[in-house]
Amino acid sequence: MSAYSSLAPHPAEVHPRVIGWFEEQARDLPWRRPECTSWGVMVSEVMLQQTPVGRVLPRWEEWMRRWPTPTATAAAPASEILTVWDRLGYPRRALRLQAAAQAMVDQHDGEVPGTADELRALPGVGEYTAAAVASFAFGQPEVVVDTNIRRVHARVFSGAALPGKTYTAAQRKLAHELMPETAHDQGREACAWNASAMELGALICTAKSPQCAICPVADLCAWVAAGSPPPTEAQQTKGQAWAGTDRQVRGAIMAELRKGEPVQRGTLLEGLPLPEASEEQRIRCLDSLLRDDLAEEHDGRVALPGVL
Numbered sequence: 587m588s589a590y591s592s593l594a595p596h597p598a599e600v601h602p603r604v605i606g607w608f609e610e611q612a613r614d615l616p617w618r619r620p621e622c623t624s625w626g627v628m629v630s631e632v633m634l635q636q637t638p639v640g641r642v643l644p645r646w647e648e649w650m651r652r653w654p655t656p657t658a659t660a661a662a663p664a665s666e667i668l669t670v671w672d673r674l675g676y677p678r679r680a681l682r683l684q685a686a687a688q689a690m691v692d693q694h695d696g697e698v699p700g701t702a703d704e705l706r707a708l709p710g711v712g713e714y715t716a717a718a719v720a721s722f723a724f725g726q727p728e729v730v731v732d733t734n735i736r737r738v739h740a741r742v743f744s745g746a747a748l749p750g751k752t753y754t755a756a757q758r759k760l761a762h763e764l765m766p767e768t769a770h771d772q773g774r775e776a777c778a779w780n781a782s783a784m785e786l787g788a789l790i791c792t793a794k795s796p797q798c799a800i801c802p803v804a805d806l807c808a809w810v811a812a813g814s815p816p817p818t819e820a821q822q823t824k825g826q827a828w829a830g831t832d833r834q835v836r837g838a839i840m841a842e843l844r845k846g847e848p849v850q851r852g853t854l855l856e857g858l859p860l861p862e863a864s865e866e867q868r869i870r871c872l873d874s875l876l877r878d879d880l881a882e883e884h885d886g887r888v889a890l891p892g893v894l
């Protein structure tokens with residue numbers, strides 16, 4: 587099924603509007619500045635997955651101050667890596683980033699490789715991160731698709747309120763078709779389109795309250811032309827619950843371990859500030875952290891990896 591609405595504009599009309607808006611309105615983020623290294627871009631892309639910019643900024647700055655290169659990151663103790671990661675969530679990302687840095691040291695002379703294929707071959711680097719780093723750090727015209735870009739595509743070209751949970755084959759095809767031609771400018775416009783569509787989704791075309799009144803493509807947007815219909819049931823995604831989840835309990839355990847000192851298993855589990863979490867849930871979460879190599883246990887004491 588085509589992802590194009592009959593009301594969809596021609597992509598060539600949309601590109602210059604969104605790119606022009608980005609040039610004037612984009613946030614000044616350190617990983618977008620010309621002096622930022624490819625490693626800085628990669629760290630930002632991993633941190634920004636499922637985590638808002640405001641929480642990432644101080645962690646990114648601290649990370650880059652301590653470990654400005656893949657080589658420095660590869661040599662860092664895992665306990666420090668997890669401490670600097672702090673409360674960004676999904677801390678396995680931090681260990682995967684370090685594993686990727688180690689592979690760069692082993693296979694790429696400590697440099698971030700410059701193509702999406704090489705990036706994807708690194709441990710823990712998926713399709714999105716590889717494409718984003720190749721595009722934003724190396725100017726490669728890869729097709730970058732995150733949730734913000736998917737939403738912009740869905741509204742402007744498919745006339746849908748939301749793109750739905752799954753990245754479908756039709757959406758993938760649409761994303762490829764929407765990329766600007768690359769022959770005339772070595773992909774500069776294509777890379778700018780990636781960054782601009784992402785920023786438009788983050789700032790203007792947000793999931794809950796799109797600001798169509800100040801949007802640079804309001805008069806072209808298929809969703810607006812269709813009368814801004816509400817999302818269908820299939821397009822809606824449930825917000826992720828936090829309170830009471832294993833993620834919350836794992837986060838509380840990690841917060842205790844980041845204090846640095848080894849702690850007795852019983853003291854750790856009983857001392858969590860989560861009265862509603864059952865003993866069984868606490869044990870399950872600690873055991874899962876041990877399995878994920880985010881913590882280690884010896885003689886009944888638990889700590890971040892490498893501390894005991």
Ligand code: SF4
Pocket residue numbers: 738741742790791792796797798799801802803804805807808809810
């Ligand atoms: S007009 Fe509204 S829905 Fe369309 S792209 Fe802009 S903000 Fe999004």
